[in-house]
Amino acid sequence: MQFTTVLASLVLAATSVHALPGSPVQERQATPTIYARFYPDTGCNGQWVDDTVYVESTGTNACVNNTITASIKSTFFSGNIATRTLRVYSQPGCPATGNYFDLPAGTNNCYAQTVGSARFL
Numbered sequence: 001m002q003f004t005t006v007l008a009s010l011v012l013a014a015t016s017v018h019a020l021p022g023s024p025v026q027e028r029q030a031t032p033t034i035y036a037r038f039y040p041d042t043g044c045n046g047q048w049v050d051d052t053v054y055v056e057s058t059g060t061n062a063c064v065n066n067t068i069t070a071s072i073k074s075t076f077f078s079g080n081i082a083t084r085t086l087r088v089y090s091q092p093g094c095p096a097t098g099n100y101f102d103l104p105a106g107t108n109n110c111y112a113q114t115v116g117s118a119r120f121l
């Protein structure tokens with residue numbers, strides 16, 4: 001019982017470090033992000049060539065172009081704590097036409113497609 005109380009106090013103390021007094025609940029939660037590692041092969045194997053973090057913001061999310069010049073044939077997404085789907089396009093500029101795939105919130109997996117741009121839906 002006492003041990004549980006101590007633990008609970010520790011958790012509360014750790015949580016309060018990031019909380020601003022009077023801030024809404026949503027602002028106290030971690031920023032929804034997805035980590036992506038880019039691979040030159042189609043199966044997320046071998047040495048990854050670059051990485052990036054997709055940051056979900058509230059409201060309309062802007063299209064994020066891929067600025068990596070290395071050839072990308074697959075991407076492994078991990079640490080997905082996003083609350084919305086990330087749509088990943090093969091072309092830059094998030095075009096309405098052309099190839100894309102949808103990475104659902106919370107999904108960590110390898111996707112075989114080049115990455116030109118991405119946007120949270």
Ligand SMILES: *[C@@H]1O[C@H](CO)[C@@H](O)[C@H](O)[C@H]1NC(C)=O
Pocket residue numbers: 063065092093
């Ligand atoms: C992304 O790329 C497209 C196509 O090249 C371009 O039209 C658009 O301005 C770029 N967006 C940003 C934010 O750089």
